[in-house]
Every structure is written in C-alpha cells, then in structure tokens.
Amino acid sequence: MSEESTTSASERRTLDAAEQRRAVRNRYARIATSTNGETDCCTDSESCCDGESPDSGSQKLGYDDTDLHSVAEGADLGLGCGNPNAIASLDEGETVLNLGSGAGFDCFLAAKEVGDSGRVIGVDMTPEMVEKARENIVKNDATNVEFRLGEIEHLPVSDETVDVIISNCVINLSPNKPQVFGEAFRALRPGGRLAVSDVxxxxxxxxxxxxxxxxxxxxxxxxxxxxxxxxxxxxxxxVDVEIKPKEESGEFIREWDDSIDLNDYIVSAAISGEKPVEGR
Structure with a gap:
C-alpha cells in the first residue's frame, strides 16, 4: 500500500457531518428492518458474517451464554465490538444510559443488573432501531427500560441524572466526538462513570x-x-481515564472486511473514565 493511500490521525475526516450521519442512519435502518434475520454484521460484505449467527459473533465480543440466553430473540444483532456491561460494574438501583442503543441488547442486560429499583435509558438516532427496541421491551418484560430517539451529540437527557454511561462501538461513528463526551459528562452525576467498548x-x-x-x-x-x-x-x-486495547479482538475485526486486513489499523478497546465529585 502506497504512502499516498493513507492519512495521519491529525488530518481532518473526509466526510462532512451530514453525509456521515446519513450513512450511519441508512445502514442501521436497513439492519433494523431486515426481514430475513441477517444483520449485516459489521459491513455489507457477504463474507463478513461467514454464516455465523449473532449469538456466535457475540461470544467473540465477550458475552457469555448466560447473557445470550437471558434476552429474548431480536435484541442481539451482533453489531458491537465488546461487552460494555462487563467493564461497567453496575449496581442495583443505578440509572444507566446507553449511547447508540440499537435493538436494546446491552440495555436489557444492564436492566437485569440494576434491578427493578434501577433504570436504563437507550438513545439512538435511527427511528427504525428505536421502534425495534421498543418492541423488544415487551418481549423482555423490561419495565425499567425506555428508548429515546436522539443523537448522542445532543442527548435527550437532563443534567446530572445518570450514574453510568455505556456504549458499544458507536462513538467512533460520530462526526463530533468531543461533543459526545461533553454531553456524556453533562448527563452524569458527580462520581458517575463512563464504560465504553469501541474501536x-x-x-x-x-x-x-x-x-x-x-x-x-x-x-x-x-x-x-x-x-x-x-x-x-x-x-x-x-478523570481516571483508562483505554485498554484488546488484542484478542483481532479474531472478529478481521471478519469485518474481506478486501483489507483491518487488524493493521484498528483494535477494540475498553474505555473508561469518571466524573469527579465536587472538590476533588
């Protein structure tokens, strides 16, 4: 590959914000409305899924059999790059916000952790995904979960009302990541935390x-x-920001595109941070 074919991290992105959002919304609308059970996995390449079910793909991401069998069919689309709940250390009674909640899989898992006294809010900018997730609330009898239509750069959540923010391979899709983190910080209560799986x-x-x-x-x-x-x-x-690459993610990242070895360029990582309490 020639040097002219690559770009440094300091260079500006090559798609404008409107085009980027449109591409993301269109792709996930297609996935949400798929009638044949296929979810596109991570790209539109026919070889990406390689015949695997969402369950088998999710096991590679860090979910165990208990996770996969505790949520009704239709919520796990196998679209993430990790398991944010595994690093969130959720406690009963907490309020959890999921950025880019899709069909709701991580939300329903979080709901079981926080219990009836807790609350889980999913935010997604794709109307078709929000509709699908709301249908899954009924399937999972998840009375402590709700889904809201909105962009993660403009969260439909009040200031300092959330204990934990999770996200699964979504923030990288944003054309304005600093604003996403600013909004996350605004929504968290002092002492709240961010636990994200992303590339x-x-x-x-x-x-x-x-x-x-x-x-x-x-x-x-x-x-x-x-x-x-x-x-x-x-x-x-x-504060206390940690970004831990997961080298084992190469097992599923190499399946994302059959025309290029993406392991040469990206890796999945566990990303975490805390909102300091006043006076810290």
Missing part, C-alpha cells in the same frame, strides 16, 4: 476507507487514536 486507530487508515460512507458507518473509518481519545475525555472533564 481505536493503531495506524493511519487508508484514505479510500475514510472516504467510503459505508466504511465510516461500519465502525471502521471514524476511529480515533488512543492519544486523541484520551485528550477528548480529559478536555470534557473526565
């Missing part, structure tokens, strides 16, 4: 990938470096 960039991504709307919408073209993410989180006000 980070380990090497300059090819320009043709960054310019491709489908790649941008499929968790590939919009990844940031660890240093950039750490700076964004710190600037938003988060």
């Amino acid at each position: 980070v960039m380990t090497a300059p991504i090819p320009k043709n990938v960054q310019r491709d709307p489908e790649s941008m919408a499929a968790c590939i073209g919009g990844a940031s470096t660890i240093d950039d993410l750490r700076a964004m989180l710190s600037e938003a006000g988060f």
